[in-house]
Amino acid sequence: MQPRNMSMSGVVDLAAVKAAGEAKQKAEEARARARTAGEQGGAGAAPDASVSSLVTEVDEADFEREVLQRSTEVPVVIDFWAEWCEPCKQLGPLLERLVREYAGRLVLAKIDVDRNQMLFQQFGVQGIPAVFAVVAGQALPLFQGAAPEQQVREVLDQLVQVAEQRFGLTGVSVGGGEGEQPAVPEVPEDPALAAAHSALDAGDLGGAVQAYRNVLAGDPGNMEAKLGLAQAELLQRVQGLDAARVRKEAADAPADVRAQIRAADLDLVGGHVEDAFGRLVEAVRRTAGEDRDAARVHLLELFEVVGSDDPRVVAARGALARVLF
Structure with a gap:
């Protein structure tokens, strides 16, 4: 089975600008508590990780501790596998070796799906x-199926980069392992993309839009730049809007597509993802011709902001299809 393209949508979901900031703050608070506990010699101190602890078998009983809590310190890669799965036997050792090469920038949690059906279902796994x-407590799909080593490396590089830039997660120090500690792979940072992120974080929306466009001019397939541009343009559209007035206009004129689009943008920025999607699906249902097409196209643009693998996008695509066909 060929691997799907990696999606970082769960990390920069739009609750995006909002949720990512909140998750980063929670991660920083968790690290601060761990440091304080360590200074006081408390039981809650977070010790350095040994090389052997970078790869662990995880079940439903220890998932919260080994995955959710740990993800506030370091990105946790989850490998869903089973003993009878031949592709799993190819991918598993590769993931273990690569994670150890990252020397604490990532950790690997291996979950046997036969023994952990609840986790298998909660993550919506379609195959192994x-x-x-x-x-930082947020789950996101990376890929499905056995993949070539170079592609897996690229996915892990991107994960490390996004975790550090968006959430401030630099990993855990590694000690206590046998032999020489492996070198941490260098993740090259695109200066143009970093400048775009900085402009967005600083609230310079015009500068961010232009910077992301500059990145895409040289690298049209850069998914991180596409997502950043979509976020920056969305924030630009809602900047200066009177939220109360926009919502009243949308409520008073349900067939006014422009009013519904403005309200949907506000919904999305406020973290009300389902409301934004539902509003535009309804606008598509109510209208025809150019208005219907405008609502449909804008809804598709918002799907790109949130990310195609997000379950809310999947559900809304189904709702849109039912309305259209």
């Missing part, structure tokens, strides 16, 4: 091997 990540 399936690889997910949890970053």
Whole structure:
């Protein structure tokens, strides 16, 4: 089975600008508590990780501790596997070796799906091997199926980069292992993309839009730049809007597509993802011709902001299809 393209949508979901900031703050608070506990010699101190602890078998009983809590310190890669799965036997050792090479920038949690059906279902796994990540408590799909080493490396490089830039997660120090500690792979940072992120974080929306466009001019397939551009343009559209007035206009004129689009943008920025999607699906249902097409196209643009693998996008695509066909 060929691996799906990696999606970072769960990390920068739009609750995006909002949720990512909140998750980063929670991760920083968790690290601060761990440091304080360590200074006081408390039982809650977070010790350095040994090389052997970078790869662990996880079940439903210890999932919260080994994955959710740990993800506030370091990105946790999850390998869903089973003993009878031949592709799993190819991918598993590769993931273990690569994670150890990252020397604490990532850790690997291996979950046997036969013994952990609840986790298998909660993550919506469609087939194995399936690889997910949890970053600052947020889950996101990486790929499904056995993959070539170079492609897996590229996915892990991107995960490390996003975890550090968006959430401030630099990993855990590694000690206590046998032999020489492996070198941490260098993740090259695109200066143009870093400048775009900085402009977005600083609230310079015009600068961010232009910077992301500059990145895409040279690299049209850069998914991180596409997502950043979509976020920046969305924030630009809602900047200066009177939220109360926009919502009243949308409520008073349900067939006014422009009013519904403005309200949907506000919904999305406020973290009300389902409301934004539902509003535009309804606008598509109510209208025809150019208005219907405008609502449909804008809804598709919002799907890109949130990410195609997000279950809310999947559900809304189904709702849109039912309305259209």
